[in-house]
Amino acid sequence: MAPSSLLAPAVAAPLTTTLLARYRAVRQQTEALCRPLLPEDTVVQPMIDVSPPKWHLAHTTWFFETFLLAAHQPNYQVFHPDYAFLFNSYYNSLGSRVNRADRGTLSRPALDEVYAYRAYVDAQMEELLRTQFGAEQTPPESFAMLLELGLQHEQQHQELLATDIKYILSTSPLAPAYLPASSDAPATTTSLLPATWLPVQGGVYRIGYEGSDFCFDNEQNPHDVYVADFALQNRLVTNAEYLEFMEAGGYRDFRYWLGEGWELVQEQHWQAPLYWVRQDTGWFRFTHHGLRPLEPAAPVTHVSFYEADAYAHWAGARLPTEQEWEIAARQFQPEAAAGTFLESRSFDPQPLPADAAPDQCHQLLGDAWEWTYSAYHPYPGYARAAGALGEYNGKFMLNQLVLRGGSCATPESHIRLTYRNFFHPDKRWQFTGIRLAR
Amino acid sequence: MAPSSLLAPAVAAPLTTTLLARYRAVRQQTEALCRPLLPEDTVVQPMIDVSPPKWHLAHTTWFFETFLLAAHQPNYQVFHPDYAFLFNSYYNSLGSRVNRADRGTLSRPALDEVYAYRAYVDAQMEELLRTQFGAEQTPPESFAMLLELGLQHEQQHQELLATDIKYILSTSPLAPAYLPASSDAPATTTSLLPATWLPVQGGVYRIGYEGSDFCFDNEQNPHDVYVADFALQNRLVTNAEYLEFMEAGGYRDFRYWLGEGWELVQEQHWQAPLYWVRQDTGWFRFTHHGLRPLEPAAPVTHVSFYEADAYAHWAGARLPTEQEWEIAARQFQPEAAAGTFLESRSFDPQPLPADAAPDQCHQLLGDAWEWTYSAYHPYPGYARAAGALGEYNGKFMLNQLVLRGGSCATPESHIRLTYRNFFHPDKRWQFTGIRLAR
Amino acid sequence: MAPSSLLAPAVAAPLTTTLLARYRAVRQQTEALCRPLLPEDTVVQPMIDVSPPKWHLAHTTWFFETFLLAAHQPNYQVFHPDYAFLFNSYYNSLGSRVNRADRGTLSRPALDEVYAYRAYVDAQMEELLRTQFGAEQTPPESFAMLLELGLQHEQQHQELLATDIKYILSTSPLAPAYLPASSDAPATTTSLLPATWLPVQGGVYRIGYEGSDFCFDNEQNPHDVYVADFALQNRLVTNAEYLEFMEAGGYRDFRYWLGEGWELVQEQHWQAPLYWVRQDTGWFRFTHHGLRPLEPAAPVTHVSFYEADAYAHWAGARLPTEQEWEIAARQFQPEAAAGTFLESRSFDPQPLPADAAPDQCHQLLGDAWEWTYSAYHPYPGYARAAGALGEYNGKFMLNQLVLRGGSCATPESHIRLTYRNFFHPDKRWQFTGIRLAR
């Protein structure tokens, strides 16, 4: 695999049967996520970052149609000639497209049509796999990698679906639940593992993906970095801890804030994380299960980088760099990770058991994306792939910050310690949380 | 009827049965209009003037709930406590509400819920009519007038539904048809009644509503006006005539335009009326029946006031004032009006038969709203009604222009020669057309 | 002079000497207005409606250069080839130009250069008058009319200079005075002529300019109008009366306001007329003479149409139409008008003497521009002049309202009862006031 490619080599090319099974599983997972929605829910775009679920369903399908079927299936007929215009996200290489801000103005194609599109592409993909690379044959590595990329891409959109659905439903004063809550009265955790500092000795460390499974091109090129002595906290900051910051006037004191963050606090009248609602009986949060009382011991989520950084200032600490995060995570990772992940359908990070080992680093994967104070820039030696896939990651490498760890909306098979997610510092609609360093 | 009331007295208070029949007919007409829509179509708001059909369905229902049931039905329980916030349009008297620009961000309540809301309110209205004002009793005049206002209000939203649905479907490159076209190949009219000038002698005339049926408060207070000699054209400007203006460079020559109109032409890159599409085989228009070839003899529609005025300049004429329009319309109205109206489900104004009488004024009602060069200001003696209904018309009496005549999307029982519609001069999504004066 | 021309015929063509004297007087008046300014004051544009004084000085000069010298002076050399781009205001016929919003970003040409430009053009104009139309000769009528138009145009910019200078100086917290106040402690008027209603009988009246001196094309075409019985107040609304409205909660009650006005009140946080400042000792206003205590008996000024209309609602009255205003003004005009006008350099309308005749209509000319509830539309028969001068008035005839009467910043020789000024309804930086009708 050339260093400029988008993804790392898959170890051994899996057999067609394995590929097919994985293809089906991922594609069905997406549809399962959308099953609780009404057609009306799949159309709207209440803010520019949120895409209509119908669009996600179609765009992930367009990805397979464009990068696999059109390229490898002889005489492939596209499902509809206008869909490339409608469902291309951001690939300049592939022509013009609907403005991102206008995705929510389109009622057509209807949801049923989009499901028909998925079925058509799935059938073609199965045929391609079976006829081109039948039981005896193994698809070429480049094909397998593109397929894997398509599936990883769809998993990324599964997380976006989960967070976009939450935002969409939150805009209604009716506070509709996406799923019924598992129990009416969740036992509120009363004890909590105290936060401790896990010390890491300064020196040269290697970071970046070194395995042989799939990874994205932005985590490739393992390389050495030097870090000074530092310490990372063994768990995420909780809702109760964040509430202390709020009650101490954190949102009213410019001294804790970066300049552009402070402007935003005032313009947007931020006074709490996204989805927090103050009611007579206390604080509530809008969740996938409707409006629920705040769980004090659970990790705080839906904070922007600015809020995470201001909290850290107030707490006398700071946010880690992505290098520090990866180094400490490798050293202190518990044997059994306990994140909740997308598959659990909890869509809410859980409190850490009070009896967790205090000298391990908990809640690393599958709870909340952890803001780092590292700009999303290329790793040394990074080069964009040729063609449209070169637009996948590389062109976003400015003005965004790296987040590590994956959230309760991340598919478990999609995440790893070297994974680099990235968002602009003002974004709050993802499950973004805080881990302190010093 | 106090001069400050919103509507003129209905002659004789109709019987409960009559009221009930009319109530049912209007309410069902609204639902019939929405029947061809998918749930997805009822949610989106592709521009601020367009409201989601679901919102229209609910808002008209909220009107009856608020102004009739809550006021007259003892112990009335509202269907849902949040609906007043969701479905109030612009009544400051009735509290805060969803921002107009955000109507398309709400997926809930679902369409089914909105239909349930309509059914609930309809049942309550029927009960109110039956129990309060049973067979023997006649409802008080004030109640009958409010009911009539609710129905006229719903008819106004029927027209908006028709034009908003057209706009919503037009945003898709798929150009979906709201209804199948009545015939695949409409016979294109080849001959056309020549435009002639109908002369009116100057003098003092009386304008405004003088009958005893329903009218809006803005057309009340019949009063004298003086007009000089003028002439009005006997038919509307056609697509073919407007195309001549375009081909003569009308959109590129500032001399025909008002200053603010010329700025708009450049900012918005206007080159044709809304919905016109140039294809290899000629001009097409997006219609309720999909993309259709331009019918040269049909009245031009979907032009802004600026375009209507520029066309008139180019043609060496001008637009009439609303007084001139009403005076000439009364003099030259043909015995049998031949508009298409909403009920025809044509949603497209038809060409005028070539054998129509040249000395009558055709296409007055039910073809296109005709821009006048009259500001929408109060008639002499106008006063706003007390309470929330005082916000119905009065507060809009600035910065808009009067349109007369009704369009192919206006319910036939809703329109009359004294009717004053009003829009800002840049609006084009209504069936707005041009009649010349000099 | 064709009726479609921009200006009415001047009776007898004045002699060259007269023309020259008038030319000099008007041009010097403009420079006298700018004399108290620092170079810094002549450059800035604190809001889009306000033009830098340097720009006014140059633009009025460009008008003579373009419409008179370039057309009539053989081999005329323009002062600088870029000035047409810099100092054209809005004439599309004359090519591209600096964006209006960017007039305040240009420091060059310097003020001295602009004065040199004026001197150059003045010398050329004098030469043109002397050599072309020497003592014995009379310039052709068309030339005399263009010259008169140039002078009237410059007088309009004198008023704009006065109001723009006020706005520019007002933006500084230092509250600098343009001129020293005539006296430190102006005697506050204690008695005031009570407002009375002057009744006018309904019927057909003639309005529009009928004389033989200069007038603008928008007041030409005298024509009949019909008005019903009405009454106009004999004086303008005072600061004290307006303050009552404010203290009665006028700015907090949407019922008095037009819809778009109410939105503006909230967006702009309007709580008083422009320039009013609340201090510990009471209300002050920023004036050309610095911050001065509110004079209760003086006419209220610097109110938008929305405020004037809301005040009238609150007072149980309404604003007059421009036809009513002109008809009543002709009937009740006092023999000796007593406005303050630009020439007085008071730049503040004065209280009406308490012993003024109660049955005359006072403060008609030279106090405040009086908002009418009439859209600025063309009079019957109006047609734009050919060429660039056709852009002078005609293209603005939409979305603005007519104001009558002239203000304390209007040159006295510039104003008359038929004069039609026009502004958008939200504008407040002119000396705009209120006269009630009913």
Place this chain on the structure above:
Amino acid sequence: MAPSSLLAPAVAAPLTTTLLARYRAVRQQTEALCRPLLPEDTVVQPMIDVSPPKWHLAHTTWFFETFLLAAHQPNYQVFHPDYAFLFNSYYNSLGSRVNRADRGTLSRPALDEVYAYRAYVDAQMEELLRTQFGAEQTPPESFAMLLELGLQHEQQHQELLATDIKYILSTSPLAPAYLPASSDAPATTTSLLPATWLPVQGGVYRIGYEGSDFCFDNEQNPHDVYVADFALQNRLVTNAEYLEFMEAGGYRDFRYWLGEGWELVQEQHWQAPLYWVRQDTGWFRFTHHGLRPLEPAAPVTHVSFYEADAYAHWAGARLPTEQEWEIAARQFQPEAAAGTFLESRSFDPQPLPADAAPDQCHQLLGDAWEWTYSAYHPYPGYARAAGALGEYNGKFMLNQLVLRGGSCATPESHIRLTYRNFFHPDKRWQFTGIRLAR
């Protein structure tokens, strides 16, 4: 000096006389820069990043008044009570202030008043230095450091003055020259030192300021970093080289660009660096000396980060990180630096002599600010100072990129190899250039 302080300790506290001399020199340098300006030039703000020169003159003075006189001069009377509101730049600790975007709307205080303000503060500063810390006495180190900070701050504004003046004059079509050109026909360089790569071996290096003179808090905390093998070019990219990129279609091919940069190229219609003007005879640039032909061998300037990065992509290279830049600069710095600096009044970087040593790193200081691909984030251990000065640097440490090296508008005594300048990636009005790495 505590690590949280804004500036590093000055080695030996200089004597009062030395301080006084330096104070006078810096202050006079600022006024010398403004001497060629007209009062009109000192007022305008043609875009938000540019401040009026008058504002710079006053703001730097306010800095001394606020941080030194008010704190150390007993009974100090401020020059004017409103100046703190007018001339505070961005210190929330010090109260409200004029919106940054409105700096160009203020004509008062006049330029003369601002010079009077400077004279007043200078006199007070001299008195403070003489009476408080007379000849025998040495001011306390904290005072000396604040004074030095005030002077360094003023030097930063000298550079801003130079670049803001250039921008202000550039907005006029008259293309006025700030200074006459030194010669009418500058000898165009025909030969040019070829670009070579200076290789640096990977490993752990120390970066950050380690001396004992003044430095800013953002370059403090020397610390180790690890870099892999890399190479830096021995000179800056020239105008001729950049022109090749343009002629190769660089501004039309999205593949070279970061996503947000490509959007900007299209929105702003960028086709060349700022100030480049295409004329019949070739490319020109607007300079402090008016419009001048492009000097092919001179370093390209006035490019945004996006353009620098796109150029590097096109050239098959990349931009260096700030660590790489500092490491290589220390290794390959020529004995005699040859930048032009502010003091030379050239305000234009010069071509590199063709006989310069190819294995040294030229044009490091005093030619152009060199974009690095490093986010402006805090160095390890950085902490904001307490009080208002904590707002000096720290709150800007997000969303900006580090630039190294200083430009032809940087005062020579102000710059060093560890200096970290920072701008948003879209800014072009500074002398920003390109040095390649690989």
